[in-house]
Amino acid sequence: MTRPALIGDIGGTNARLALVTPGAVDPHDIQSLPCADYDGPVSAIRDYLTRVGAIGARAPREACLAFACPVHGERVVMTNNHWAFTKTAVREALGLTLFKVINDFMAQALGVPHVTADQLVTVQAGEAAPHAARLVIGPGTGLGVAGVFPGRHAWIPLPTEGGHVTFAPTDEREQNLLRHFRNRYGRISVERLLCGQGLLDLYLAHCSLKGAPPRYATPAEVTEAAGSGDGVARDTLLRFLKILGDVSGDAALTLGARGGVYLCGGILPRLLDWLPESRFLEAFAAKGRMSAYTGNIPVQVVTAPWTGLLGAAEALHNEEVE
Ligand SMILES: Nc1ncnc2c1ncn2[C@@H]1O[C@H](COP(=O)(O)OP(=O)(O)OP(=O)(O)O)[C@@H](O)[C@H]1O
Missing domain, CATH: 3.40.367.20 (Hexokinase; domain 1)
Incomplete structure (x- = not known):
């Protein structure tokens, strides 16, 4: 069974999370979770993965998350909500082998050719x-x-x-x-x-x-x-x-x-x-x-x-x- 990859577009209010077959771009199992309900990306993602059954042998090993804030440093502090985290801590907590963090407008731009x-x-x-x-x-x-x-x-x-x-x-x-x-x-x-x-x-x-x-x-x-x-x-x-x-x-x-x-x-x-x-x-x-x-x-x-x-x-x- 192929493990899906995790993708996310996380704004000040909502974390939109989805799965994708590695190599494809069509998201599936899309869910939008209120950021205010979670203390950070790890708890929101764990909840999401449980909801869609992407756990155990189906747990993603690759992820790309877009955040509505500057993302170049190791530590990311969201502008419009209370989330703050280091990239290494998220990668380790979720057991990821590939983890990319990008800015949300960069994600918009890269998404446009696929609309x-x-x-x-x-x-x-x-x-x-x-x-x-x-x-x-x-x-x-x-x-x-x-x-x-x-x-x-x-x-x-x-x-x-x-x-x-x-x-x-x-x-x-x-x-x-x-x-x-x-x-x-x-x-x-x-x-x-x-x-x-x-x-x-x-x-x-x-x-x-x-x-x-x-x-x-x-x-x-x-x-x-x-x-x-x-x-x-x-x-x-x-x-x-x-x-x-x-x-x-x-x-x-x-x-x-x-x-x-x-x-x-x-x-x-x-x-x-x-x-x-x-x-x-x-x-x-x-x-x-x-x-x-x-x-x-x-x-x-x-x-x-x-x-x-x-x-x-x-x-x-x-x-x-x-
Ligand atoms: N009917 C409307 N007419 C004009 N502006 C609106 C309308 N509804 C919402 N807005 C404004 O749109 C802005 C939100 O824009 P948008 O939906 O693109 O969110 P965003 O910047 O992507 O943030 P997030 O990722 O947190 O959802 C807010 O300033 C809101 O007040």
Whole structure:
């Protein structure tokens, strides 16, 4: 009997765990466990393995886990929950012979080449250059930006800190927004605006600029209110998508992402109906002399719920990933 390998995509709130046949990327026995219920990855994984019967002769000897925090050191401390561990302790406790720990956005990037066409929604058709880099960009709790490049033997991930580049306004409204945020925070990164909290902050800034009393307190409420015809919430959402278009186009230029742009993360699949109405594509392509270049790059929204697990499975035996 072949032992399955263990893969995981672990965020601040949930640990998504699954098994995979070594060499394959399709996860099975997927379960999402609340991180708050466990004192760390070992107890969560032991519970998971018992639940799915992957114990004894079926206990995994290989694992790749993606975490939503920096992972280069031996000691990993999660940013948004109480988990902290050393890689050696996890490897030994689980009896693993191969153990890889990667960042969760690296997992998103490595998962993108394995997402099937029915889980992609086309925003701009364009023409993909098969040997060029692909850009993976995703507003969620933060703004992840990464590349993935088709190497000769394996997909090569290109992690970046592109969420932290400086916000560049392109019209008067954005000049006013920049002034508003600069008074509060000083320098403004694009992540400050393009994440869940950023959507809410953009809404509050719009209220302040328009002299309207704020009525909503979470990003989801802003989205819902925009759908019910609230003018300020609607302007906020359309502006969020327009700025995402600017930033995605800039990142595509920087990376040379003629292989395609993939919009991922938890927020975009909820805004699919708003994309055509927004100026996302206009902003994505409006790059002066390079407008024909960006205008020809395929842009798609990734709606696959387990992209990070696909990426962890890809990373397990990918020699480009340590
Ligand atoms: N309907 C919505 N509209 C806009 N933003 C939303 C909506 N629902 C949730 N959000 C925001 O999306 C963000 C979470 O994004 P996402 O689902 O990508 O999580 P994540 O960054 O992958 O974290 P984790 O891995 O812990 O789940 C939060 O800031 C949340 O407030």
